[in-house]
Amino acid sequence: MNMTTASMTNSPYKTIWNLSWPQILMMMFHLMIGLVDVWVASKLGREIQASMGMISQSLFFFLVIAVATANGAVAAISQSIGAGRTLRTKRYVGLCFILGATLGSLILVLGFPFRNGILTLLQVPDEMRYVMEYFLEIFLYMLPLYYMLIITNAIFRAQKKVMLPLYSMIIVTVLNTIGDLGLGLGMWGFPDMGYKGLAWATLFSVSAGALFNIGVLYKSGYLRRKCMPPIKWVKKAFPYLFKVAGPSGLMQLVWHSGYLVLYSITASLPEGNVIALAGMTAGIRIESILFLPAFAFNMTASIIIGHYLGDGRPEEAKKFGYRILFLAIAFLGITALGLWQIIEPVTAIIAPEQVVLDEAVNYLFFNMLAIPFTLTSMIMAGALNGAGATVYNLIIFSITIWGFRLPLAYLLGHQVLESATGIWVAMLLSQGLQAAMIFYTFSCLNWQKFSMIKNKKRKINE
Known part of the structure; x- marks a missing residue:
């Protein structure tokens, strides 16, 4: 998809949609993975279902550096393309690829010896411990290729080649x-491995998706020796990548550790903790029907803002941020209203047990009310990522999650309402505060200064 900034300006909503719909489909395939995981886990028992939810959040915790590097890649590569710097683009692609391979392997080596301590920190109930131990071990083995999958997808998105991540996600999903x-x-003559089979299915599918991306990147010429950046260039170029990826990584750490603590607060409820965990796991999967397409708009915002800032057009970048937010609220607002009409039968597909179903619907009631807030946070955060202004996201999410959501969740869940409902209420209120803060930042602060616009004439950019 080789749109120039001029052509994007002439057809703004067409541009947004053309970049967004493949990513929406990609995220829907991502959703299907989660739904199938939880549905199969529900057939194996509530302990397996709850474990699947907890291990998913734990896996995201290990992937924060990959996501941070991916955000840095989108900002650096999209701005380089917008500025017309072909060699700089190729070198940033090579640098991000090397970082992905190195960091994924490093996290595996450092994290593996502490896997049992991680489960202790999560306050995993005894009846779930044996499942979590196996899940965590297999998922750690998967990290290097998972890092490559995330970072190569980001490289393609930054180039506006949004169909390629869709193809790789189709492979992973199937x-x-x-x-x-x-x-x-144990269907189709396969060995019936139970919960162990779920772990191996994830390992095989992610590995296949990563290898597909690496093959495409090599075929396109970006992994050839001439595209690998020289050390002298890396010394000058890496600081900007780190400037973007550093706060982004810390923000991901804040976000996912916040969810891990939220799981711990839920797991330590005085009554009904396993039911609450299973309901939250199922609820998050259904919520993803809206959450993951919203993330597609988040990625579109990063791409477009990066290209316009690279082209030296910050005001047009800002206009596109508002346009993407408007389109996302209209599209997902209608989807949410339609989904709520059939919420119980849809949720029952992955939460057939009545007590788990009731808690999942209770979770969804409060989190679907927060959809306008969630969309505002996600779209504006994506725009700030594309600009390289990830430090603003870090500050806002740190305040709203650790300074507001988690203390309020404990207070309402454990002391005031003494149920999971208190935790869900805290999530709603924190989303409102977060949306207000990030919208003010995007509207009133000078986030454009974090881009490479001021560096366009420097030798590093050749």
Whole structure:
């Protein structure tokens, strides 16, 4: 998709939609992976279902550096393309690829010895411990290729080649579904491995998606020796990548550690903790029907803002931020209203047990009320990522999650309402505060100064 900034300006909403719909489909395939995982886990028992939710959040915790590097890649590569700097683009692609391979392997080596301590920190209930131990071990083995999948997808997005991440996600989804049903439930003559099959299905599918991306990147010429950046260039270029990725990584750490603590607060409820965990896991999967497409608009915002800032057009970048927010609220608002009409039968697909279903619907009531707030936070955060202004996201999310959401969740969940409902209320209120803060930042502060606009004439950019 080789749109120039001039052509994007002439057809703004067409541009947003053309970049967004493949990413929406990509995220829907991502949703299907989660739904199949939880559905198969529900067939194996509530302990397996709750474990699947907790391990998913734990895996995201290990992936924060990959996501941070991906955000840095989108900012640096999209701005380089917008500025017309072909060699700089190729070198940033090579640098991000090397970082992905190195960091994924490093996290595996450092994290593996502490896997049991991680489960202790999560306050995993005894009846779930044996499942979590196996999940965590297999998922750690998967980290290097998972890092490559995330970072190569970001490289393609920054180039506006949004169909390629969609293709890789289709591969992951198909293989994961076959593995879940085959290895998890013993269908089609596969060995019935139970919960162990779910872990191996994830490992095989993610590895296939990563290898597909690496093959495409090599075929396109970006992994050839001439595209690998020289050390002298890296010394000058890496600081900007780190300037973007550093706060982004810390923000991801804040976000996902916040969810881990939220899981711990839920797991330590005085009554009904396992039911609450299973309901939250199922609720998050259904919520993803809206959350993941919103993330597609988040990525579109990063791409477009990066290209316009690279082209030296910050005001047009800001206009596109508002346009993307408007389109996302209109699209997902209608989707949310339609989904709520059938929320119970849809949720029952992955939460057939009545007590888990009731708690999942209770979770969804409060979190679907927060959709306008969630969308505002996600779209504006994506725009700030594309500009390289990730430090603003770090500050805002730190305040709203650790300074507001978690203390309020404990207070309402454990002391005031003494139920999971208190935790869900805290999530709603914190989303409102977060949306207000980030919208003010995007509207009133000079976030454009974090881009490479001022560096366009420097030798590093050649």
